[in-house]
Amino acid sequence: xxxxxxxxxxxxxxxxxxxxxxxxxxxxxxxxxxxxxxxxxxxxxxxxxxxxxxxxxxxxxxxxxxxxxxxxxxxxxxxxxxxxxxxxxxxxxxxxxxxxxxxxxxxxxxxxxxxxxxxxxxxxxxxxxxxxxxxxxxxxxxxxxxxxxxxxxxxxxxxxxxxxxxxxxxxxxxxxxxxxxxxxxxxxxxxxxxxxxxxxxxxxxxxxxxxxxxxxxxxxxxxxxxxxxxxxxxxxxxxxxxxxxxxxxxxxxxxxxxxxxxxxxxxx
Amino acid sequence: xxxxxxxxxxxxxxxxxxxxxxxxxxxxxxxxxxxxxxxxxxxxxxxxxxxxxxxxxxxxxxxxxxxxxxxxxxxxxxxxxxxxxxxxxxxxxxxxxxxxxxxxxxx
Numbered sequence: 024x025x026x027x028x029x030x031x032x033x034x035x036x037x038x039x040x041x042x043x044x045x046x047x048x049x050x051x052x053x054x055x056x057x058x059x060x061x062x063x064x065x066x067x068x069x070x071x072x073x074x075x076x077x078x079x080x081x082x083x084x085x086x087x088x089x090x091x092x093x094x095x096x097x098x099x100x101x102x103x104x105x106x107x108x109x110x111x112x113x114x115x116x117x118x119x120x121x122x123x124x125x126x127x128x129x130x131x132x133x134x135x136x137x138x139x140x141x142x143x144x145x146x147x148x149x150x151x152x153x154x155x156x157x158x159x160x161x162x163x164x165x166x167x168x169x170x171x172x173x174x175x176x177x178x179x180x181x182x183x184x185x186x187x188x189x190x191x192x193x194x195x196x197x198x199x200x201x202x203x204x205x206x207x208x209x210x211x212x213x214x215x216x217x218x219x220x221x222x223x224x225x226x227x228x229x230x231x232x233x234x235x236x237x238x239x240x241x242x243x244x245x246x247x248x249x250x251x252x253x254x255x256x257x258x259x260x261x262x263x264x265x266x267x268x269x270x271x272x273x274x275x276x277x278x279x280x281x282x283x284x285x286x287x288x289x290x291x
Numbered sequence: 292x293x294x295x296x297x298x299x300x301x302x303x304x305x306x307x308x309x310x311x312x313x314x315x316x317x318x319x320x321x322x323x324x325x326x327x328x329x330x331x332x333x334x335x336x337x338x339x340x341x342x343x344x345x346x347x348x349x350x351x352x353x354x355x356x357x358x359x360x361x362x363x364x365x366x367x368x369x370x371x372x373x374x375x376x377x378x379x380x381x382x383x384x385x386x387x388x389x390x391x392x393x394x395x396x397x398x
Contacts, residue, residue: 238311239326246317246324256304259319263306267315 029073033065034058035214036135037144037189037200042068043118043127047076050122057124060214061203070134072107072116074127091133091252098253100133102126109134132187132204133252140261143192143268146250149222151188151199151212153181158199158217159290160188161278162248163225170207171282172225180287184212187250190219190269197273222269223278223290231286234277241275242266299347299371299380300340300387307335320378330356330363331370338380340387344371 029044032054042065045051055062089102098116100107105126109116116134120126136146149162150169154177161172173185183189183199186206191198197219201212224236224244236244245266251259280286301307304319314327314335327335330352337347344367352363374380381387 239313239315242310242315243324243326246322251322256319259317259322260306263317264308267308267310271310 031065031068031071032058033063033068034061034131034203035063036061036131036202037139037191037216039070039135039138040065040068041131041134042071043074044071045074045076047074050074050076053122053124054127057128058203058211060211061201070109070111070114070116070138072109072118072130075117075119076122077119078122089129089133089252091137091254093253093255098137100130100252102129105130109137111137128204132250135189136250136252137258139189139191140258140265143261143265144190144197145262145265145269146202146204147188147190147245148186148248148250149188150185150206151183151201152176153183153199153213153215153217154179154291156217157220158183159220160190160199160222161225162188162222162245164248167225168227168280168282169225171227172280172286173206175282175284175287177284177287180290181213181215182210183215185210191216192265192268195272197269219273221274221276223276226277226279227282228279229281231280231289233289234279236275236277238270241270245270245275296384297344297368297371298340298342298383298386299334299338299344299375300383301335301338302379302381305379316379318377318379323377323379325374325377325379330358330366334367334370335380340381340383344368 029046031042031044033040033042087103092099098109105120107118107130118130139145149160150173151160163169170185173182176182183201187202187204189200189202198216199219200216201214203211205211251262305316307316314332316325333351348363348367353360375382
């Protein structure tokens with residue numbers, strides 16, 4: 024797929040390259056800086072978006088809820104600071120947004136969520152890291168310890184993210200991929216991936232221990248942490264099915280931990 | 292035993308899956324998540340829109356779980372009311388002949 028109307032950079036996350044085209048060189052530089060490590064040649068992206076910037080004076084509330092709807096075969100994404108449409112079958116879309124990078128961050132998350140949902144994967148509120156060639160997820164709501172566990176990671180661990188993990192399905196296995204979606208650590212993850220070995224549900228406690236989690240609770244808690252935007256019946260069913268199949272194939276444990284480095288002695 | 296004649300059918304706006312003997316259901320309307328116990332799972336699987344709730348209780352629940360019919364009837368009513376409030380089950384005093392019911396274990 025080639026399109027040369029505007030200069031572009033491509034952001035590759037989870038092996039999925041999305042080209043972002045804008046005439047505004049300062050904004051391109053901002054994107055290159057923000058997504059450093061995830062920027063690649065825009066020669067052959069899977070999807071493309073043209074970006075139209077509007078001035079800050081037009082900016083409305085970026086804190087309002089995002090709306091994602093499928094109409095006439097196109098996805099419509101909207102929040103105070105952006106409006107986007109995306110024809111997934113044509114691989115093309117258009118974003119009208121304010122100059123702030125949070126808008127494009129949100130669009131990328133939503134688009135990847137929609138792509139992954141069709142493939143049995145998902146984005147999930149979780150830190151993730153690779154150790155000895157295997158990936159581990161650490162899921163939890165805000166305050167559960169995602170950033171803490173990421174900060175405590177030993178030097179031999181490769182941090183994929185401290186906030187939003189990328190889970191891709193590959194046949195009967197799952198792979199965790201690095202993302203540029205950072206949390207409190209304010210550090211991009213490494214653009215690497217590895218087969219997923221386990222999902223830990225984080226809980227701070229008086230000692231380090233790992234507990235089994237009942238299947239139904241694992242699904243419930245996983246669903247609570249999966250990023251999900253669209254008001255679409257078919258997509259809800261896909262996400263539910265993905266969560267069930269994930270829990271059937273990947274060990275899910277509760278990790279109760281004291282916030283010091285010894286917790287990582289249990290992660291291997 | 293006093294059970295009002297009710298017919299129940301599964302909504303099409305749900306996703307459901309039987310895992311480890313537990314039926315898990317997610318509403319596609321509000322993403323609410325439910326886990327059904329064994330008794331509730333039997334009611335759910337029997338919710339074809341044509342079988343009266345009283346017949347489900349007497350014909351399936353009581354013999355399978357050896358429970359008191361009156362108590363089973365009251366529990367079934369409560370369960371059906373709860374799920375219908377979330378749009379998971381449709382309830383009618385008449386058979387629901389053309390219900391868009393999902394399969395009991397949607398894959």
